[in-house]
Amino acid sequence: MTPVPAHAGTGRGPRAPHGGGPRVLVFSTNGISDPGIDLAGSSHMHYPTEVVVISLPCTSGVKPSWILHALERGFDGVFIAADGEECAYLQDCSERSAGIVERAQELMEAHGIDGRRLRMAAICSVCAEPFTRQVRAFAGSLAGLAEVAA
Amino acid sequence: MSDQVTPSPGKRRIGVYVCHCGGNISDYVDVDRVIDAVKDEADVVVARDAMFTCSDVTQEEIAKDIREQGLDGLVVASCSPKLHTTTFRGVARRGGLNPYQYTQANIREQCSWAHTDDREGATGKAISLVRAAVARTRLSEPLEPLVVETTGRAVVVGGGVAGMRAAIGLADMGLGVFLVEREAELGGWVGDLPKMFPNGTDGHELARRLQDEIHRRPAINVFTRAEVVEKTGTYGNYQVTVRAGGEQIRLDVGQVIVATGFASYEPEPGEFGYGAPGVVTLADFTRMLDEAGSPLVYHGRPVKTIAYIYCVGSRNETHPYCSRYCCSAAVHASLLVTAADPGVRQYHLYRDMRTYGRHELEYIESRRRGSVYMKFADDEPPLVTSDDGSLRVTVRDLLTGGDQLAIGPDLVVLVTGMVPRDNAELTTALKLPVGLDGFFNEIHPKLRPVETVVDGVSICGACQGPKTVAESVASGLAAAAQAAAVLKRGVAELDPQVTFVHPEACTGCGQCVGACPYSAISLVERGPAKVASIDAAACKGCGGCVPSCPEDAIDLAGYTDAQIRSMIDSLLVGSET
Numbered sequence: 001m002t003p004v005p006a007h008a009g010t011g012r013g014p015r016a017p018h019g020g021g022p023r024v025l026v027f028s029t030n031g032i033s034d035p036g037i038d039l040a041g042s043s044h045m046h047y048p049t050e051v052v053v054i055s056l057p058c059t060s061g062v063k064p065s066w067i068l069h070a071l072e073r074g075f076d077g078v079f080i081a082a083d084g085e086e087c088a089y090l091q092d093c094s095e096r097s098a099g100i101v102e103r104a105q106e107l108m109e110a111h112g113i114d115g116r117r118l119r120m121a122a123i124c125s126v127c128a129e130p131f132t133r134q135v136r137a138f139a140g141s142l143a144g145l146a147e148v149a150a
Numbered sequence: 151m152s153d154q155v156t157p158s159p160g161k162r163r164i165g166v167y168v169c170h171c172g173g174n175i176s177d178y179v180d181v182d183r184v185i186d187a188v189k190d191e192a193d194v195v196v197a198r199d200a201m202f203t204c205s206d207v208t209q210e211e212i213a214k215d216i217r218e219q220g221l222d223g224l225v226v227a228s229c230s231p232k233l234h235t236t237t238f239r240g241v242a243r244r245g246g247l248n249p250y251q252y253t254q255a256n257i258r259e260q261c262s263w264a265h266t267d268d269r270e271g272a273t274g275k276a277i278s279l280v281r282a283a284v285a286r287t288r289l290s291e292p293l294e295p296l297v298v299e300t301t302g303r304a305v306v307v308g309g310g311v312a313g314m315r316a317a318i319g320l321a322d323m324g325l326g327v328f329l330v331e332r333e334a335e336l337g338g339w340v341g342d343l344p345k346m347f348p349n350g351t352d353g354h355e356l357a358r359r360l361q362d363e364i365h366r367r368p369a370i371n372v373f374t375r376a377e378v379v380e381k382t383g384t385y386g387n388y389q390v391t392v393r394a395g396g397e398q399i400r401l402d403v404g405q406v407i408v409a410t411g412f413a414s415y416e417p418e419p420g421e422f423g424y425g426a427p428g429v430v431t432l433a434d435f436t437r438m439l440d441e442a443g444s445p446l447v448y449h450g451r452p453v454k455t456i457a458y459i460y461c462v463g464s465r466n467e468t469h470p471y472c473s474r475y476c477c478s479a480a481v482h483a484s485l486l487v488t489a490a491d492p493g494v495r496q497y498h499l500y501r502d503m504r505t506y507g508r509h510e511l512e513y514i515e516s517r518r519r520g521s522v523y524m525k526f527a528d529d530e531p532p533l534v535t536s537d538d539g540s541l542r543v544t545v546r547d548l549l550t551g552g553d554q555l556a557i558g559p560d561l562v563v564l565v566t567g568m569v570p571r572d573n574a575e576l577t578t579a580l581k582l583p584v585g586l587d588g589f590f591n592e593i594h595p596k597l598r599p600v601e602t603v604v605d606g607v608s609i610c611g612a613c614q615g616p617k618t619v620a621e622s623v624a625s626g627l628a629a630a631a632q633a634a635a636v637l638k639r640g641v642a643e644l645d646p647q648v649t650f651v652h653p654e655a656c657t658g659c660g661q662c663v664g665a666c667p668y669s670a671i672s673l674v675e676r677g678p679a680k681v682a683s684i685d686a687a688a689c690k691g692c693g694g695c696v697p698s699c700p701e702d703a704i705d706l707a708g709y710t711d712a713q714i715r716s717m718i719d720s721l722l723v724g725s726e727t
Binding site: 037039042044047049053054055057062063064065066069086089090093096 | 258594667
């Protein structure tokens, strides 16, 4: 098992590779939220460069252990840009996603990681502005957590 | 394009190509620094930049590199994968590389364009994104599409205008068609309509013409009073069971097209006076116009004043969408009334008029011919009362400074929209994806507008949301073309990025079986134990079963546990070059 770095979950990891703000990993979906995130870029809407995206087919396929892995390895927060009700695969995608977040937060709690480092919001294929607003707010709240921890 | 070849210290041979996209990327990202940062990454043997990686010249250079450098992995860092995944998979194939060992890093939409204000930050992020793509590619496996032979027939469910047009289209392409209709006759809603907007085509006549066309084509077998009750088999070779006249009939088909249409909204008793004599829906009113002579008579009394109330049952909490066609349909109905009896006074009480496109001309015409339009506020709808058989409508009209106006109409027409049909049995039988609004969901409204996530099952017409007749016919033909494209080839290719089981890790607990709504997972004997087994042809590749496994024994090809963890780690590597 990979040893957990001392900084895990504290928001005080090594300097972010791009700037100085909190590192945020986004899980998006190929057909729904990723096009929404693309649209934010196409519209030249700005959000922190420390926000990076891994796209999957469906939110229901996110493993809680990936979220824990990301936070333990140095991401300050994980944002799930969920399919919500628009999922083309699974009618109950929202319920499944909620269950994934719940299980991830149990894992985070067991590893002493603040539950506020995980956030989920439904992002549709044209939700450019909501995505930008959400990740900015999330990065802001993560920066607040880091200040408290300091 | 400058060579940046370095010896490979690892086991893989990956080529990385970073696109300037004219200046769309390189104006905001230092492409040279990206190349410098990744050229010495383990397993990277080629790292180059290009002004446009998607240009024919660069595509051929990449294919040549694959052949000459013996690349077994390809990364292109350019625009969104939605735009060029197919392009570069094709490049990989032409170079002799498995297309699924290619990864596209999105450094335009999700980097340069999102960070036009921060070149340093964008460059660092681009480096991370390319490293993650290399990490994913390093763990990629060659995948081959599952090729299945198809049955050269289709079943079309629903004999309305969209379904009939789809059936005719398929037959004209030389394919056998089963057309299944729940009612006693083909025709659907259009078969009940009089003259329709915008050009006065008679609905009965249109439906009759289509029926005649169908009867002229022996390739189309029609089942009326029939319903689909089950679908078994796999993509390209489905067995669809139809219940007709007390019998169960099995149809062997390669494709299914669903064209089950819509239901008209039925107001609640008392909603805008509904239930009182003289308060009718738009669907009722359309039938009345069809049957009525001139002058228009309701219950033996001449109709001299009509009040139309728009958006009944639409754009509210229950049905938040706009049915779009109803404004045009109501305006058109009022023109029919005027044509029959110019003396009828007509008042249109609306929230917003949405007579889009050419329908706007009818709206203009109706006003020219005397229809009066009054706009009410969303939170202050008109009030309809009935007293001793006399109707009274009061409305605060925003167009006249918010004056409270009263109308004494002979008829109140509630302009009702389209709602989803109750198709529970069909939805279950075909495992159709249903949206929050209750209509069937396509994969993508613009790029794949008639396909569903269920391979080989397309949707068209108003079963996927409100549509006009013209739009329904267009989508019916699109579904026919989509189905025929597969059936005429005789074989179908399935996306190989589906889930697979690590049998040595599986304990046979069966949790994944319940997690798959597509019945793609079953438990099979493996020695003395049972383990999960996935039918690749039935798997949709959503990965929804992956988190359900307590033993981490399921992976999604292209998105394996190892690949995702490796990407996460790579995204955290510093961007220093």
